[in-house]
Amino acid sequence: MAQHAPPPDPRVRVPDPDARWLAAVMHTAFFLLLGSSLVRFLLRHPGEPRTPWIIALSVCLALLYVSGPALGTRSTPHRLVWLILVVTAWGILVVLAPSFAWCAVPLFYTGLRTLPARAALLLVAVLTAFVVTAQLQLAGHFDPNLLFAPPAWAAVASAVFLYMQRQAARQRDLIDDLIRTRRELAATERREGTLAERQRLSMEIHDTLAQGLSSQQMLLQAADRLWDTDPDRARTHVRTAESITERGLAEARRFVHDLAPADLADGGGLAQALRALAERESDADLTVRFHIEGAPVPLPDRVASALLRIAQGALANVREHAEAATAALTLTLLGDQVVLDVADDGRGFTPPATAEPATGVRGHGLPAIRARAGQLGGTLTIESAPGEGTVLSVSIPLESPS
DSSP states (O other): OOOOOOOOOTTSOOOOHHHHHHHHHHHHHHHHHHHHHHHHHHHHSTTOTTHHHHHHHHHHHHHHHHHSGGGOSSOOHHHHHHHHHHHHHHHHHHHHOGGGGGGHHHHHHHHHHHSOHHHHHHHHHHHHHHHHHHHHHHHOSOOHHHHHHHHHHHHHHHHHHHHHHHHHHHHHHHHHHHHHHHHHHHHHHHHHHHHHHHHHHHHHHIIIIIHHHHHHHHHHHHHHHHTTTOHHHHHHHHHHHHHHHHHHHHHHHHHHHHHSOHHHHTSOHHHHHHHHHHHHHOOSSOEEEEEEESOOOOOOHHHHHHHHHHHHHHHHHIIIIIOOSEEEEEEEEOSSEEEEEEEEOSOOOOOOSSSSOOSSTTTTHHHHHHHHHHHTTOEEEEEEOTTSOEEEEEEEEOOOOO
8 A cells, every 4th residue: 555645734834935035025125225224314414423323323223133034023022122122223213314214114014024913003103103204304394295105105015914914824724624624534534444444354254264164163063963873974074174174274364464564465575575665655855765784584474564564653653743854764683583773863852751652742653663562572662862863673582493
């Protein structure tokens, strides 16, 4: 059966490339406006006592603004303090030199992106008031265009930005619902497939093994009744029961063969099955390699099947939780035991101190792996730490050849 990567987790937000592009445009616009405002001031007011302060404040504002992207875009306390400092530095500049007022345009975007809607609109209103006051001061006379144009432009820009934000949030909710529906549908299909397979197996067992056992019982009971009076017929019944037993044994072996992992059904052995699993699980996001140490030897079917299932479960954990780029399967044959190591370079985790299921990362897969190993007298060892990847090692003893 083909292995499919799990659907993306809706809780994990993929960075929006359009948002990064818009942020780059706004950052560029801010520095262009800041630079042009400083040049305009120096050309029109050379040698004034306030000139050093204007230059110092401009450099300070530029350095403050540059440090902003490192704080992210969420409304964290550090981000809010940074925004207050930037707006304060800009406000002082506008009071000293009104030509710096148009630097407010990128600050509109920063405030709308950082603050909640009401707080962001309040900040936009304050910035717009600074812009209107500065422009009227530069004009030297009352101009209705300067009084009403900046508020109108700020209102339109804010409305468009908030509308786009809400539309994006609705779209994310729809995508989350779609992913959730896909998962529920896949779970339903798996349950229906499991029930259908159980029904098929129960019908086959009833029509073959159960019927055969019933026939054997009747034949042996008849042989028991005839054993003293008609030994020849009794032996005939026993031989018939024996042939039915042989056919039932063949059917039982067929069931076992059909239920074994498909990668082992062709008789290629565990090493070939693990190599095929590594190739199948490798894709653009995860590279899986396989390595074998020691001379390949035939392994008991139960051991090979369990180790293959463990490898499949461990790789499923890596893909779902580890955020790894590479993983490695290593099969080590030591004569008296076989060891399977599954290593990844992912984010790692803190292994549970006991064998009880953990409530955090990988909490659901590890108990199943430990149970499979324990059924064969094996052990599970986990070496991991946050940020340092994970190595999962399963050791299963082998019976000495007689």
